[in-house]
Amino acid sequence: MQPIIECNHITHHYGDRLIYRDLNFHVEKGKILGLLGKNGTGKTTIINILTGYLKPTSGNCKIFGESMQNISTKNIARIGLLLEGHIQHDFFNIHQIEKYYSKFFPNWKAEAYWNLIEHLKVTAKQKISTMSCGQRSQVALGLLLAQDPELLILDDFSMGLDPGYRRLFVEFLKEYAQKEDKTIFLTSHIIQDMEHLIDDCMIMDYGKLLLHKPTEEIMQKFRRYDLPKEIDKNILNNDSFYSTEQKSDKIETYSFLSPKEVEEKVTKATGERIKIESSLLSLEDAFIGLTGKY
Numbered sequence: 001m002q003p004i005i006e007c008n009h010i011t012h013h014y015g016d017r018l019i020y021r022d023l024n025f026h027v028e029k030g031k032i033l034g035l036l037g038k039n040g041t042g043k044t045t046i047i048n049i050l051t052g053y054l055k056p057t058s059g060n061c062k063i064f065g066e067s068m069q070n071i072s073t074k075n076i077a078r079i080g081l082l083l084e085g086h087i088q089h090d091f092f093n094i095h096q097i098e099k100y101y102s103k104f105f106p107n108w109k110a111e112a113y114w115n116l117i118e119h120l121k122v123t124a125k126q127k128i129s130t131m132s133c134g135q136r137s138q139v140a141l142g143l144l145l146a147q148d149p150e151l152l153i154l155d156d157f158s159m160g161l162d163p164g165y166r167r168l169f170v171e172f173l174k175e176y177a178q179k180e181d182k183t184i185f186l187t188s189h190i191i192q193d194m195e196h197l198i199d200d201c202m203i204m205d206y207g208k209l210l211l212h213k214p215t216e217e218i219m220q221k222f223r224r225y226d227l228p229k230e231i232d233k234n235i236l237n238n239d240s241f242y243s244t245e246q247k248s249d250k251i252e253t254y255s256f257l258s259p260k261e262v263e264e265k266v267t268k269a270t271g272e273r274i275k276i277e278s279s280l281l282s283l284e285d286a287f288i289g290l291t292g293k294y
């Protein structure tokens, strides 16, 4: 089956600055892909390329099999897009904006909008421009779900949302993707929201893609290892280990290798059997382990 999103050989520079070289990925129908990365690694840049706002230095993206540079309006109508909580027409109130948007979308589901909006503590006549940042994000998300798009692209969807509403929206998204076989591509800095939501996880580093794996595989295989402070940390200097750090009381490192494999490597390098502690991680801790703290 043809993927919903295909990005082939994307290289992008802003002036002399390389954002990524030869980035390749695709998203299958019905999947939720989460794009994670530190500030400035190029997440919004990918979304801008994906949605045709930005032409990459080289390479191309296709959505529903069409190149984004000349996608048809029919296919554009199948995409719901949220750009960092942005909402236009903020001179409307919540009723007016629902009425206005409904005219543009043939599959408009008003109840999806009102299901989310009923949790908002605003008066019916309050203009969107006078709402708080989180309230505006909630209106934007409600409008998006009511469009009933086949593909949702959400850049930083959790921006400004309080924990309760974030959880509510994550539940809506999960149900939406499962029940109706919708595809979702999203970014967020609130990684604990992603852990129970995304099927696949793509982690950007500066200039490159660090990792693209099923979330389940990261949760089941990626571990933190604590080794005695006396061993030479250079033995952990290879591609199998991430963010190795000498602490005052231990050496800390992260790896996809199993505890047995790490033990064998360390025994081989030091000639002694060393006690090694290991722990599985939350997705946020795994992200820190993979990308480092700074």
Ligand SMILES: Nc1ncnc2c1ncn2[C@@H]1O[C@H](COP(=O)(O)OP(=O)(O)OP(=O)(O)O)[C@@H](O)[C@H]1O
Pocket (backbone or CB within 6 Å): 014, 015, 019, 037, 038, 039, 040, 041, 042, 043, 044, 045, 046
């Ligand atoms: N139009 C532009 N011209 C020059 N540099 C840019 C432009 N847009 C973005 N950048 C730079 O490119 C890098 C990637 O920016 P981008 O907004 O894609 O990052 P991001 O991963 O979305 O960051 P954040 O997590 O902070 O939202 C940043 O260093 C940014 O300063």
